Amino acid sequence: MTGAAPLIDAARARLVDAPRERIGELQEGRRLLGIPRAPRIVPRGTAWHLGVLLVTDDGILATGDIVRARAEVRRGFAAESQRRRAELAAAAARGGVDEGETVHIGWRPVDLERLDPASAPLALRDGEAWVRWSAAGGYMPLARYLDERVELLRHPPERA
Template sequence: MDVAQLLDAARRRLAGVGQERLGEFVQPRRVLGITRAPRIVPRQSIWHVGALLLGADAVYATGEIVRAREEVRRGFTAESQRERAALAGAAFRGGFAEGEVVHLGWEPIDLDALARGEASGPLRVVGGVPMIRWSIAGAEAELHRYLDERVELLRHPPAGTT
């Protein structure tokens, strides 16, 4: 099977499984010269399948993940904590529910490039076999096996993980 067929089969098997949403950073226009706070707005529902975000008609490489939450004044011990809190607040302002998972910095995967033998995101085809690089360290797995495992985990999560 080619990449598109493998992804379509995964979508069919994921029918009825809960989805998460992609978010996109939006800087609102100034109103009467006043800059309003940035927001992260919902764009599309997807299934988070490990290193892939599987939409109804597209696939994306996973980026950053935050949980939306209302902003409150906090003391932070690290600047990275402050930045993540700002992203979570922007998602809440943009319409995500408190605690909802938001995917940011996702990148579309070009299935046509894969068909031409080029890599796109974490996917590539090696000797006719679709492969996925599922970790930063560069570990690769056959896409069909990776999808089988990830879809099964989404359909039947281990006890205590939901």
């Protein structure tokens, strides 16, 4: 067992009363009688969102995309990326996510036994767990990162 598992377990204990967010999985629409159905985001549970990590009751996930559900409406878009975000927001609504609620998709499980910096935001250096808090950022000790993120989740800044 690496140095990350005890830190994650301690964070879970401190997060018991903190709000959770949904995690989901995008399912492309199947054909029904030859007619394609629209894609939807299917709920897969909940997790505490701690920056680049999603902490579930029994695992750790690396965050992917974050979508806020909203009803599908026709509108023009200046960019293809805006269109894709609107499609994902509508897919979340079709999957049963309440309007305005956040859902995480595209997440990846993190294996705490094999911390591989190429595939996860966590790494092990000299027996200590570290987290890479952004793609361009450096690493910081996981203990300090979790302390900051748990505190922010439990006591968000005013008007955040």
